[in-house]
Amino acid sequence: MSQTATAQKIVLQKPNFEAQLLVVDDDLMVLEVLVDYLKSFGFTNITAVSESKKALKMIQDPNTHYDLILSDWEMPEVSGLVILQSVRKSDSKAQTRFIIVTSQQSMERFKISRAAHWHVNAYIVKPFRATVLKEKIWQVMNWSGLENEKKAK
Amino acid sequence: MSNGAKKVLEQTISNVVPASSNKWNNRILVVEDEPGIASSYKDILEANSNVIPMIRSSRGSPQPLVAQHQVISFKVTVCSNALEGLTEAKKAFEQGQPYALGFFDVKLGEGMDGIELVKEIQKFDPEIYAVFVTAYNDRSIESIHKLLGEDKANRWDYLNKPFYEGEIYQKARNFVSLWNLQKEAVEKNKHITNLQKKLFDSEKLTAVSAVARGVTHEFGNILLSIMGRADMSRNQSQDQMNQAMEKILEACNRATDILDKFKSLSEPSGVESKKEMVSINKIIDDAIDLLEHRSKVSNIKICKIKNDSVMANVHATPILQVVVNLSINAMHAMPGSGQIDYSLTSSGEDFEIVIRDYGTGIPENLMLKVLEPFFTTKGKQGTGLGLSICKEIVEIEHEGKFTLRNHSVKGLEVVISIPKNLKG
Numbered sequence: 118m119s120q121t122a123t124a125q126k127i128v129l130q131k132p133n134f135e136a137q138l139l140v141v142d143d144d145l146m147v148l149e150v151l152v153d154y155l156k157s158f159g160f161t162n163i164t165a166v167s168e169s170k171k172a173l174k175m176i177q178d179p180n181t182h183y184d185l186i187l188s189d190w191e192m193p194e195v196s197g198l199v200i201l202q203s204v205r206k207s208d209s210k211a212q213t214r215f216i217i218v219t220s221q222q223s224m225e226r227f228k229i230s231r232a233a234h235w236h237v238n239a240y241i242v243k244p245f246r247a248t249v250l251k252e253k254i255w256q257v258m259n260w261s262g263l264e265n266e267k268k269a270k
Numbered sequence: 271m272s273n274g275a276k277k278v279l280e281q282t283i284s285n286v287v288p289a290s291s292n293k294w295n296n297r298i299l300v301v302e303d304e305p306g307i308a309s310s311y312k313d314i315l316e317a318n319s320n321v322i323p324m325i326r327s328s329r330g331s332p333q334p335l336v337a338q339h340q341v342i343s344f345k346v347t348v349c350s351n352a353l354e355g356l357t358e359a360k361k362a363f364e365q366g367q368p369y370a371l372g373f374f375d376v377k378l379g380e381g382m383d384g385i386e387l388v389k390e391i392q393k394f395d396p397e398i399y400a401v402f403v404t405a406y407n408d409r410s411i412e413s414i415h416k417l418l419g420e421d422k423a424n425r426w427d428y429l430n431k432p433f434y435e436g437e438i439y440q441k442a443r444n445f446v447s448l449w450n451l452q453k454e455a456v457e458k459n460k461h462i463t464n465l466q467k468k469l470f471d472s473e474k475l476t477a478v479s480a481v482a483r484g485v486t487h488e489f490g491n492i493l494l495s496i497m498g499r500a501d502m503s504r505n506q507s508q509d510q511m512n513q514a515m516e517k518i519l520e521a522c523n524r525a526t527d528i529l530d531k532f533k534s535l536s537e538p539s540g541v542e543s544k545k546e547m548v549s550i551n552k553i554i555d556d557a558i559d560l561l562e563h564r565s566k567v568s569n570i571k572i573c574k575i576k577n578d579s580v581m582a583n584v585h586a587t588p589i590l591q592v593v594v595n596l597s598i599n600a601m602h603a604m605p606g607s608g609q610i611d612y613s614l615t616s617s618g619e620d621f622e623i624v625i626r627d628y629g630t631g632i633p634e635n636l637m638l639k640v641l642e643p644f645f646t647t648k649g650k651q652g653t654g655l656g657l658s659i660c661k662e663i664v665e666i667e668h669e670g671k672f673t674l675r676n677h678s679v680k681g682l683e684v685v686i687s688i689p690k691n692l693k694g
Contacts (some may be wrong), residue, residue: 132412146491147494150497153498154502157502176306191487191563192566192567193650196567219490220486221578242490243491243493244493244497245494245497
């Protein structure tokens with residue numbers, strides 16, 4: 118954790134539990150668990166969407182704002198990559214932190230490189246426990262307070 | 271043997287002899303109690319001369335038996351009585367040096383006659399050819415046939431004494447060649463069967479790996495759900511934990527269901543499966559379920575046009591593989607998005623599955639070609655065996671009909687028609 122911080126020479130910030138989060142996954146079972154995880158961390162502004170098409174519209178809407186987007190990769194109609202691309206292309210949201218949630222199988226080399234090209238901030242491979250997600254989020258948001266956490270895995 | 275057959279045989283002989291001469295079995299057994307005749311066999315058959323024996327044809331002029339430059343020499347072993355002959359044949363067979371042909375005198379003094387001897391030899395070496403040689407009509411052809419049986423009918427011939435040199439040589443050539451050709455054919459067939467099985471398995475693997483992606487994705491989701499529920503319900507009230515347990519069990523059921531379907535798809539073909547009465551509706555549903563993830567990601571709409579309830583006696587796994595394979599093909603035909611229509615109808619003795627896609631169909635001039643093994647339009651992606659194996663499963667394993675046709679409006683229709691109550 119601290120290693121990343123020093124490498125980027127960024128001072129860790131206090132976590133912002135009011136941050137606007139967007140979660141996209143077509144599997145309702147997964148979506149529910151992700152929301153539960155996020156709630157357990159203390160977040161209060163969570164938007165959960167199971168239709169990626171709808172998520173795309175929300176992102177393209179200039180009146181919305183998100184601090185962090187968690188999105189599945191393989192989804193019908195609009196894939197995680199398309200969502201990532203539209204975030205990076207948007208003027209207002211280009212800096213939004215983006216975590217891709219994926220299953221092992223879809224972590225193919227070319228997909229990783231494509232996602233890297235569009236500056237994905239982190240991957241997380243299903244299945245994972247809450248602490249793993251929390252670590253990732255704290256990492257990409259440059260938040261402090263993880264060192265004191267129990268590092269369970 | 272008809273003249274036509276003889277000609278074919280002769281041509282085949284000249285093709286085959288040089289290629290496999292190192293493995294060529296030229297051993298001939300002679301069982302003959304008259305020493306004079308016995309030695310003349312040796313003279314005729316072991317002579318490595320360039321004298322070309324003539325066929326004594328009943329009509330027309332004599333013709334050279336085979337190409338002039340080809341003379342086969344034989345290794346002849348002579349036995350003077352039945353017991354000696356039997357012992358020699360047995361010893362040779364057990365040493366892996368069986369005789370291709372035997373000349374048997376019918377009258378052999380005491381004990382067995384030539385025909386009874388051959389019957390004994392055929393018990394351990396069913397492949398040996400026998401030519402019976404006799405001075406008298408001691409036994410009628412019918413009685414020989416009766417004694418040796420229907421299945422050996424093409425394994426023997428007979429000659430009357432006195433015989434011409436050419437006749438002996440001709441019989442020796444033809445039968446020895448036949449023995450070797452058949453051996454070769456059997457070996458080739460074995461090889462082909464092995465290769466077919468390998469290809470079949472690899473094709474199945476293609477279907478399995480196509481489905482595996484979806485299964486992996488599903489399992490990731492399911493495990494996340496289980497893990498998350500358990501993780502979140504720790505230190506919670508009894509009520510909340512109970513709720514979480516319910517959700518976890520639900521997820522476990524979903525996983526078990528997927529695993530069952532996946533297992534049935536990947537069942538090895540080596541296990542001879544029995545035909546069983548199964549619901550064809552369920553097979554189609556299973557195939558659709560297995561590909562659910564894939565069709566979702568590829569934006570393929572699944573439609574069931576007709577769904578008659580059908581129970582049939584089939585090999586369930588191969589039929590599932592056929593439906594999965596054809597569905598994957600249909601998806602390949604519609605990159606981006608599309609629709610697959612499934613129809614299951616029952617008509618009299620048969621049921622019919624129609625799988626239709628909304629792709630570009632197959633150009634009429636390729637319609638037959640796509641059913642040939644190794645024909646593929648998918649480059650390295652495909653082995654070119656999918657359709658030919660589907661056809662084989664339907665037509666050979668199930669005595670059904672497998673047809674491709676372009677739909678009058680758009681796309682390809684695959685029609686599978688199979689008898690419902692097939693035995694075996």
